[in-house]
Amino acid sequence: MSEKHLEAGQPLPALKDGSIRLYSMKYCPFAQRPRLVLKAKGIDYEEINCNLKNKPEFLLERHPDGKVPVFEHNGRVVIESNIICDLVDELYPDPPLYPKDPIEKAKDKMVMDTYSSKVIPAFFQVIKSGEQNEEAATKLLAGLTLFDAELKKRGTPFFGGQQPNMVDFITWPFNERLAVSDPLMALIKPKLPDLDAYFQRMLANPTVKAILTSKEIHQKYLKGYLTGNVQYDF
Numbered sequence: 001m002s003e004k005h006l007e008a009g010q011p012l013p014a015l016k017d018g019s020i021r022l023y024s025m026k027y028c029p030f031a032q033r034p035r036l037v038l039k040a041k042g043i044d045y046e047e048i049n050c051n052l053k054n055k056p057e058f059l060l061e062r063h064p065d066g067k068v069p070v071f072e073h074n075g076r077v078v079i080e081s082n083i084i085c086d087l088v089d090e091l092y093p094d095p096p097l098y099p100k101d102p103i104e105k106a107k108d109k110m111v112m113d114t115y116s117s118k119v120i121p122a123f124f125q126v127i128k129s130g131e132q133n134e135e136a137a138t139k140l141l142a143g144l145t146l147f148d149a150e151l152k153k154r155g156t157p158f159f160g161g162q163q164p165n166m167v168d169f170i171t172w173p174f175n176e177r178l179a180v181s182d183p184l185m186a187l188i189k190p191k192l193p194d195l196d197a198y199f200q201r202m203l204a205n206p207t208v209k210a211i212l213t214s215k216e217i218h219q220k221y222l223k224g225y226l227t228g229n230v231q232y233d234f
């Protein structure tokens, strides 16, 4: 595990095993997805945190754009957080994170797809422009309303039933950043109280808790991100 974010000129450290590695960045929501899925399955792996403002050569050798997450399995490399999560679910089927029934699985993928197209772009717009941007906030609420309605249709605490599944984990990194933002929750909570209750259930889940970033650290990172002075190691 490399706690510190490695940068250009720094070699890949000697790793104990190297059979499963995740090239990551502690505050990247996309990298948080496979971190959650690996944790939910109890898989040991080596995490290599990378400085994305001064990328280490070993990251650029593995991803054409030098992005994280990158998953390495016995020397073979896979990129894109959704693809990595599906692969981990196939490599390590226990506990399964999708329903067995192919139609139910497709329905889960539809929820994730809608979240990606309706919530994530609005989320970044709100984060970048500030919650005062009413148009972006309205778009975000519209996307979250669809997500909330899908969960209500299930009638269970999580998309996975009594426990979170792939839908809950794939969407959580963005939901977490909303859940720890007082101004955004002031906007969301009155309109979508059930969604707030769902966020609280997720926050109490052991897998989520194990990888949770505190509100203070999220805020510190965000400040750096917005001012172009990103800090990785607090």
Ligand SMILES: N[C@@H](CCC(=O)N[C@@H](CS)C(=O)NCC(=O)O)C(=O)O
Binding pocket: 025, 027, 028, 029, 030, 031, 052, 065, 066, 067, 068, 069, 079, 080, 081, 082
């Ligand atoms: N579609 C990619 C997005 C990954 C991504 O954008 N990661 C960001 C960090 S949160 C990154 O690596 N940025 C570095 C860059 O764009 O140069 C995925 O889902 O894995």
